[in-house]
Amino acid sequence: MDNKYKKLVKCLLLDAVGMASLTIPVVGPFLDVVWAPIAASISYKMFGERKGKYTSLITFIEELLPATDVIPSFTIFWFLFDFLGIGKETQKIII
Numbered sequence: 001m002d003n004k005y006k007k008l009v010k011c012l013l014l015d016a017v018g019m020a021s022l023t024i025p026v027v028g029p030f031l032d033v034v035w036a037p038i039a040a041s042i043s044y045k046m047f048g049e050r051k052g053k054y055t056s057l058i059t060f061i062e063e064l065l066p067a068t069d070v071i072p073s074f075t076i077f078w079f080l081f082d083f084l085g086i087g088k089e090t091q092k093i094i095i
Contacts, residue, residue, distance in 0.1 A: 004082050007046070011074035014042060019069050029066065036063035039074075047077055051087055 018039060021028035040060035044052035055077050062068045080086045 007082060008075070008078050010046070011078040012072075014039065014074045015072040018063055018073075022069050032063055032066075032069070036060050039063050043074065043077070046074070047081060051077075051081055 018035060021031040021035065024031065037060065040056040040063070043059040044056035046052070047055045055073075059073050059077075062071055062073050081088075
């Protein structure tokens with residue numbers, strides 16, 4: 001399996017962990033408070049320093065806000081950055 005698709009599997013699993021708090025109605029919001037900074041840190045490391053600054057902030061807010069756990073933020077970021085290649089750094093050739 002290509003590294004790009006291994007990363008997709010990781011993103012799907014991380015999104016599933018984030019959505020798991022919806023299955024526990026009373027404890028779910030407390031789990032979100034714990035999971036939000038962890039998810040933000042993982043997002044920062046997963047998508048690099050440049051893009052990671054933005055992905056970690058968005059992931060943190062998305063995991064912390066109620067009823068937004070259904071948004072698969074890790075998978076969306078993978079699709080944008082790894083599949084479509086948006087924001088890829090290009091090398092400049094100097095002659």
